[in-house]
Amino acid sequence: MTGALLELDSVSKTFTRGGLFSRTQVEAVIDVSFRLEMAKPEIFSIIGESGSGKSTLARIILALQAPTRGTARFKGRDLAGLRDGADRHAFMAAVQPVFQNPFEAFNPLKRLDRYLYATCRRFAGAKDEAAMQAGADKALRQVGLSLAEVKGRYPHELSGGQLQRVAIARALASGPSLLIADEPVSMVDASLRASIVNLFRKLRDELGLSIIYITHDLATAYSISDRIIIMQKGRVVESGDARTILADPKHPYSKTLKESVLEPLAPGERPLFAR
Amino acid sequence: MSAAMRNPAAKPEAAQGPVVAVRDLRAWYRLRLFGVDREVKAVDGITFEVRKDEIYGLAGESSSGKSTLVKTIAGAMRPPLEIVGGEIQFSFMDGTMGLNRAPADLVERVRWRHLSYVMQGSMSVLNPVRRIGTSFFDFAFRHMGLDNAGFEAAVVAHLARVNLPASVLKAYPHELSGGMRQRVTIALATICRPQFIIADEPTTALDVVVQKDVLAMFRSIQREMASSVLFVTHDMGVHAHLTDRLGIMYAGRLVEEARTPDVFARPRHPYTRHLIHSLPRIGDDRPRIGLEGTPPSLANPPSGCRFHPRCVFATERCRVEVPPMEQVAPDHRVACFEKDRVEATP
Ligand SMILES: Nc1ncnc2c1ncn2[C@@H]1O[C@H](COP(=O)(O)OP(=O)(O)OP(=O)(O)O)[C@@H](O)[C@H]1O
Ligand SMILES: Nc1ncnc2c1ncn2[C@@H]1O[C@H](COP(=O)(O)OP(=O)(O)OP(=O)(O)O)[C@@H](O)[C@H]1O
Ligand code: SF4
Ligand SMILES: [Mg+2]
Ligand SMILES: [Mg+2]
Numbered sequence: 093m094t095g096a097l098l099e100l101d102s103v104s105k106t107f108t109r110g111g112l113f114s115r116t117q118v119e120a121v122i123d124v125s126f127r128l129e130m131a132k133p134e135i136f137s138i139i140g141e142s143g144s145g146k147s148t149l150a151r152i153i154l155a156l157q158a159p160t161r162g163t164a165r166f167k168g169r170d171l172a173g174l175r176d177g178a179d180r181h182a183f184m185a186a187v188q189p190v191f192q193n194p195f196e197a198f199n200p201l202k203r204l205d206r207y208l209y210a211t212c213r214r215f216a217g218a219k220d221e222a223a224m225q226a227g228a229d230k231a232l233r234q235v236g237l238s239l240a241e242v243k244g245r246y247p248h249e250l251s252g253g254q255l256q257r258v259a260i261a262r263a264l265a266s267g268p269s270l271l272i273a274d275e276p277v278s279m280v281d282a283s284l285r286a287s288i289v290n291l292f293r294k295l296r297d298e299l300g301l302s303i304i305y306i307t308h309d310l311a312t313a314y315s316i317s318d319r320i321i322i323m324q325k326g327r328v329v330e331s332g333d334a335r336t337i338l339a340d341p342k343h344p345y346s347k348t349l350k351e352s353v354l355e356p357l358a359p360g361e362r363p364l365f366a367r
Numbered sequence: 368m369s370a371a372m373r374n375p376a377a378k379p380e381a382a383q384g385p386v387v388a389v390r391d392l393r394a395w396y397r398l399r400l401f402g403v404d405r406e407v408k409a410v411d412g413i414t415f416e417v418r419k420d421e422i423y424g425l426a427g428e429s430s431s432g433k434s435t436l437v438k439t440i441a442g443a444m445r446p447p448l449e450i451v452g453g454e455i456q457f458s459f460m461d462g463t464m465g466l467n468r469a470p471a472d473l474v475e476r477v478r479w480r481h482l483s484y485v486m487q488g489s490m491s492v493l494n495p496v497r498r499i500g501t502s503f504f505d506f507a508f509r510h511m512g513l514d515n516a517g518f519e520a521a522v523v524a525h526l527a528r529v530n531l532p533a534s535v536l537k538a539y540p541h542e543l544s545g546g547m548r549q550r551v552t553i554a555l556a557t558i559c560r561p562q563f564i565i566a567d568e569p570t571t572a573l574d575v576v577v578q579k580d581v582l583a584m585f586r587s588i589q590r591e592m593a594s595s596v597l598f599v600t601h602d603m604g605v606h607a608h609l610t611d612r613l614g615i616m617y618a619g620r621l622v623e624e625a626r627t628p629d630v631f632a633r634p635r636h637p638y639t640r641h642l643i644h645s646l647p648r649i650g651d652d653r654p655r656i657g658l659e660g661t662p663p664s665l666a667n668p669p670s671g672c673r674f675h676p677r678c679v680f681a682t683e684r685c686r687v688e689v690p691p692m693e694q695v696a697p698d699h700r701v702a703c704f705e706k707d708r709v710e711a712t713p
Contacts, residue, residue: 109537139574141577146544192572193491193545195491236657236662252434252487253430275545275571279487279571279601280429281427281428281601281642282645283428283642283655283658284429284658286645286647287656290654290657308571310649311649314647314650315655338649349574349576350649352575352579354578354602354604354605355648356604356607356646363627364583365585367586
């Protein structure tokens with residue numbers, strides 16, 4: 093396996109916002125390029141400002157939105173040329189999303205186990221009820237849940253962290269080669285978060301899964317990423333080896349970002365927002 | 368039950384009294400699933416207070432019942448969630464059931480002025496077919512007592528505090544990023560400066576720079592009004608810098624509560640200890656391991672101390688008896704039989 097798994101070439105996305113008389117152009121993503129190699133599975137993190145284009149970039153990679161300029165290719169295929177049918181099916185089996193807000197990601201009227209069964213049936217070749225249940229249970233166990241806990245339940249019946257883990261399990265159930273995880277653990281406690289990022293690491297090492305990890309949590313980004321890009325106002329302001337950058341950021345925005353991380357107080361330190 | 372509202376002007380209240388006192392609250396989800404009755408005891412015997420003029424933090428394991436607790440206090444329960452026992456008493460209204468059995472018009476009046484609630488994932492509650500500006504008008508105009516121009520100026524100024532430009536007022540929710548929508552809901556919940564704000568994971572979609580501004584806004588409006596905030600987050604760094612007191616939940620119960628610095632410096636409950644020791648830091652390469660064992664089932668919780676199957680300090684007694692919440696120091700309560708041994712362990 094050689095060549096690029098994913099290749100973004102000067103990708104930009106402009107939105108037009110507002111009504112007839114008050115249109116504003118929003119340049120959500122400006123000239124972003126990077127590539128992930130097939131031969132080298134990695135965890136590639138995207139961090140940056142709220143509103144800097146991270147989720148837009150994720151939707152472009154998932155072929156849910158077309159870039160205004162530039163190209164996005166998966167295994168050499170331009171995503172713009174992806175038609176419905178067999179092509180799209182193969183792409184969806186290989187590239188799986190975990191969306192940003194789990195409360196929006198699921199249809200409130202649809203049982204959660206159905207999502208897992210559908211993924212197992214459509215993308216993982218589960219032929220019958222028993223195979224779908226086994227697939228769903230296996231995926232859920234990887235994130236510290238089980239089918240027994242999820243079966244028959246609707247999205248609003250789970251806690252935020254449980255729902256996020258169902259979203260991760262659903263994405264993993266298809267056996268993807270690329271996972272696009274948009275803030276997958278933002279509602280999960282530190283302990284479970286450690287288990288889930290350890291799982292990401294294991295999936296990379298053992299199954300060769302590449303992961304695009306979008307996060308506001310610099311500490312987990314530091315602990316699991318191979319490479320990182322930092323975005324601000326649609327642009328990549330710094331990119332490279334994750335540890336090097338997070339240990340010693342060079343761009344002023346990256347520096348501010350690192351300095352703004354709130355950590356438990358050192359002895360004698362005053363809380364920033366004390367009474 | 369009469370739940371008349373008190374006239375705040377007529378009754379000056381002590382600055383240190385509670386804005387809400389919760390006593391032995393039990394709130395369960397009562398389900399019938401595949402013909403079997405199931406009770407999820409998400410809040411199971413919680414007693415605590417949020418005082419006037421403080422920010423009370425709540426942390427704890429995912430699915431330990433934090434959102435259920437704050438939902439119940441905010442009067443936003445829906446079936447199958449039921450109050451099975453206990454009391455919720457607000458300073459601003461009579462009655463011991465809080466908002467949960469109060470008539471709709473009273474609830475309406477209490478909202479905004481007295482209590483506002485940012486629910487978890489609430490960036491999804493904005494009306495998708497209304498512009499943000501319209502939502503502000505719908506929610507807040509009546510309560511602010513300003514003319515149109517004054518109102519718009521107040522909204523724009525308030526949005527600036529959470530780092531949003533005035534242009535978002537013209538946008539529809541789907542045209543904003545997750546973090547922008549999250550800030551819109553925070554701005555909506557805080558613009559009327561209520562006496563008591565309940566916020567459930569309000570900053571999950573914010574980068575750390577913007578998060579700082581938003582937290583500063585929470586503190587400054589709290590300070591301006593000497594009001595109270597109940598703030599739920601998994602982010603222990605946020606608790607360290609923002610909250611005055613901190614409660615830790617595990618499996619439907621409060622297991623420890625103290626002034627925030629004491630929770631970090633002298634945790635007495637083994638779960639709190641684990642939580643604090645598992646925090647990752649940039650530049651620290653020690654691997655973090657998740658808690659051993661599986662999270663407890665709230666439909667069928669472990670006997671005795673609910674943490675015992677995963678607790679390294681557990682003894683025989685922990686399997687059988689429920690540890691009571693006991694005061695161990697001023698403002699410090701903990702529910703653990705081995706609390707002294709935990710404290711003595713480095
Ligand atoms: N459908 C849309 N129409 C108009 N503007 C949009 C649309 N989707 C996104 N935008 C704008 O594009 C910009 C980038 O949004 P995006 O959701 O990609 O940000 P983000 O980096 O994911 O932010 P966050 O960290 O807050 O989730 C924002 O200014 C947003 O308002
Ligand atoms: N409508 C419901 N029906 C049945 N069970 C529910 C319902 N809503 C929540 N639960 C269950 O109640 C328990 C507590 O959920 P809650 O949302 O209060 O947890 P939490 O502490 O807020 O978790 P998180 O940190 O993940 O948001 C969970 O086990 C959850 O599955
Ligand atoms: S009471 Fe026992 S099991 Fe529970 S936390 Fe304390 S030592 Fe552990
Ligand atoms: Mg986003
Ligand atoms: Mg919650």
